[in-house]
Amino acid sequence: MTVSAPRDVIKAGIRAKIVEIAAGLGIDAADFTDDDIIPATGLLDSAGVLELIVWYETEYHVPLKDDEINIDNLGSINAMTNFLLARRAG
Amino acid sequence: MTTAVHVPRINNNDDSVRVVRLMANEGDQVRAGDIVAEIETDKSIATVEAERDGVVLKVLCSTDDHIGVGSVMMWLGAHAGDPIPESSDRAGAALSAATEPTAKARALLNQHGLAASQVPASGVRLSAADVEAYISQSGTRADSSRAAWSTLPEGEAQPLTMEERAMIHVVTWQKDNAVPAYVEVEYDSAPWDARAAAFMAEHRLMMSPLLPLLAHRLVELARRSDKLNATIVDGARYCFRHVALGFTVQAREILYLVVVREAETLDAVRFVARLGELQRRALSRQLRPEESQGATIGFSSMARWNVSRHMPILPPHTAVMVAHAATRRGGTAVLGATYDHRVLTGFEVCRLLNQMTDAGDATAGRAPEGEK
Numbered sequence: 001m002t003v004s005a006p007r008d009v010i011k012a013g014i015r016a017k018i019v020e021i022a023a024g025l026g027i028d029a030a031d032f033t034d035d036d037i038i039p040a041t042g043l044l045d046s047a048g049v050l051e052l053i054v055w056y057e058t059e060y061h062v063p064l065k066d067d068e069i070n071i072d073n074l075g076s077i078n079a080m081t082n083f084l085l086a087r088r089a090g
Numbered sequence: 091m092t093t094a095v096h097v098p099r100i101n102n103n104d105d106s107v108r109v110v111r112l113m114a115n116e117g118d119q120v121r122a123g124d125i126v127a128e129i130e131t132d133k134s135i136a137t138v139e140a141e142r143d144g145v146v147l148k149v150l151c152s153t154d155d156h157i158g159v160g161s162v163m164m165w166l167g168a169h170a171g172d173p174i175p176e177s178s179d180r181a182g183a184a185l186s187a188a189t190e191p192t193a194k195a196r197a198l199l200n201q202h203g204l205a206a207s208q209v210p211a212s213g214v215r216l217s218a219a220d221v222e223a224y225i226s227q228s229g230t231r232a233d234s235s236r237a238a239w240s241t242l243p244e245g246e247a248q249p250l251t252m253e254e255r256a257m258i259h260v261v262t263w264q265k266d267n268a269v270p271a272y273v274e275v276e277y278d279s280a281p282w283d284a285r286a287a288a289f290m291a292e293h294r295l296m297m298s299p300l301l302p303l304l305a306h307r308l309v310e311l312a313r314r315s316d317k318l319n320a321t322i323v324d325g326a327r328y329c330f331r332h333v334a335l336g337f338t339v340q341a342r343e344i345l346y347l348v349v350v351r352e353a354e355t356l357d358a359v360r361f362v363a364r365l366g367e368l369q370r371r372a373l374s375r376q377l378r379p380e381e382s383q384g385a386t387i388g389f390s391s392m393a394r395w396n397v398s399r400h401m402p403i404l405p406p407h408t409a410v411m412v413a414h415a416a417t418r419r420g421g422t423a424v425l426g427a428t429y430d431h432r433v434l435t436g437f438e439v440c441r442l443l444n445q446m447t448d449a450g451d452a453t454a455g456r457a458p459e460g461e462k
Contacts (some may be wrong), residue, residue, distance in 0.1 A: 039296055044298040047340070047394050050366070053296065054373040066363045076134040 008080045010060070017055055018077070021048045034077040060084050091170045093142060094162040095126060102138045106190055107131050114164065118146045127163060136365045138163060145170050155214065156190045159176055176200060188234035194218035198225075236287050253344045268321075272401045274426030274434045274443070279417040293359065300415060301337075302362040305389040306353075309333050309361065309367050313354040318442065319386050321407040323433045336385025336405050339372040340394075347405055348370040348384045388412065399424045409433035412446065 011034055022029035024044045029043045037059065039049060058063055062084055068074075073083045097107055107129040114126040120140040127138040144166035151157050152166075165174050181355045185270050191199060191206050198221040199206060206216055210226045228398075286300035312318040316329040335353040348368040350356070356364060388411035390402040398418055403412045410433075413426040426446055428441045 039290070040299070043396055046301065050295045051373060054370050057370075058315055058374060066367055069296055069366070071296055073295055076294055 007081055009087065010084060011077050013059065014052075014056070014077045014080050017052060017059075021051055024048075032077070034081075036077070037071065037075050038077075039071065039075070052067065056080060056084075062087055092147065092165055092167045092174060093144070095138060095140060095164045096127065097157050097159050097161050098136065098138060099129050099159045100129070100134055106158050107136075109153055109163075110135065111155060112149060112151070112153060114140070114146045114149070116146050116149055117170065120144060120146060120166065139173060140166060142166060144168055145172075147172060148174050161328065173331075176331040189220075191216040192218065195221050200221065228423050234339050236458065252289050253332060253346070268404050269432050270419075270428050271431045271436065271453075272428050273428060273439050274399065274413075275440060275447065276422050276424055277444075277447035278421055279423040280421055282447070283417075285449045289358070289362075293362075293443055297366065299362045301389070301391050301393075302365045303358060303415060304446060305335055305337055305365065306356075306361045308387060308389055308442075309335050309350075309353040309356075311442055311445055315442075317434060317438065318410060320409050320433050321386075321430065327433065330386040332386070334384050334386045335365075336388040336411075337368070338390040338402070339369050340372050341373045341375070344372075344375075346382055347378065347385060347388065348372050348377065348382055349380075351380070351384070362377050390414065393417070393423075399426060401426065403427050404428050407419075412441060414445070 110128040123139045147165040147167045149164045320329040331355040332352045335350040336347040391414035393416040409428040417423040
């Protein structure tokens with residue numbers, strides 16, 4: 001993933017990771033939408049969400065502070081994408 | 091008719107016993123059920139009884155002899171002149187006491203691929219100190235590893251990663267030190283789930299704080315009880331000044347025990363954040379050494395894998411490791427704990443677990459006692 005990846009590519013990357021982690025738990029997350037609240041869907045457990053966050057930090061080179069890891073910044077695919085783009089813009 | 095009095099097996103781990111006292115001498119009349127000897131292993135003392143009425147024809151051991159399980163201690167006859175089997179020599183009845191290792195020494199011998207006959211004993215029995223001295227003097231640690239491999243089917247030795255070596259230390263140290271035992275209680279998990287959901291919503295968290303909140307509850311209880319946050323050193327209880335909470339994290343194939351130091355100084359919000367930070371660092375393999383060692387109390391969950399009960403290994407120098415498991419059908423779950431029975435009793439650990447299962451009342455805003 002390059003730092004100039006457009007919004008749709010970023011969203012597709014995050015969605016693919018969610019599907020991959022869910023599959024590891026034996027869950028089909030193919031219907032996951034960009035606005036679904038990740039913790040609320042129940043598709044990923046806490047460890048799965050944690051894995052997603054760590055992957056997000058590494059994949060997009062976006063180290064997170066503790067107080068940035070919240071549902072407002074990272075709660076959905078759209079939120080994660082917006083946060084990433086805003087961080088890069090800033 | 092001549093019959094033998096055999097050395098009974100007291101427990102599965104000891105193949106020999108020491109004769110503490112003989113209560114019957116040659117020529118004595120005994121009745122079935124009479125105690126004829128007292129014997130001991132590393133762990134317990136037992137008595138040996140005559141199985142029939144008769145006369146003691148011959149005694150094949152003496153006080154302080156180390157004799158093998160199943161060997162003949164003495165022969166009984168119906169009459170004083172009954173014949174004694176020809177193979178009835180004494181000489182410790184079965185074993186050379188000088189080479190009989192203690193349980194700790196045997197573990198060390200096995201660990202280093204040594205035979206008891208290789209190591210000189212300084213006392214009546216071969217002790218762990220004898221084995222350690224032998225290893226130290228002969229520098230056989232590396233050689234002993236090769237000796238151990240030589241007994242295995244053909245294969246290849248591969249070096250362990252730092253994390254694997256650390257985990258081996260964690261899971262192997264305790265067999266010679268702590269006395270692990272396990273208890274569990276069953277509880278209704280719904281109140282804790284509700285409390286975690288309320289906490290999560292209040293703080294806009296991404297991950298359920300259920301496990302961190304349970305671990306924080308353990309910290310609070312350990313802070314109030316010296317015995318929970320302690321170990322045994324040189325025959326004394328050693329109470330740790332601070333609570334260092336060890337928490338298991340499965341990071342892909344690697345199992346970590348991340349450690350929240352001075353956990354008693356953190357309120358629930360800061361504790362959840364700190365543990366989350368350590369979990370992220372474990373997953374990205376960026377833990378510093380002090381973040382994965384020095385736990386004084388532990389918490390582990392296997393709920394993620396739908397495990398309904400598990401018995402964790404005690405981390406080094408901890409008295410208790412709490413085991414959280416998945417909620418079963420019907421809404422109940424098991425909260426268990428492995429504990430060092432040298433430090434805690436089963437009653438004390440059951441009390442701890444029952445205190446931990448009190449989630450307070452999320453709907454009324456009451457936190458469990460101790461949660462800030």
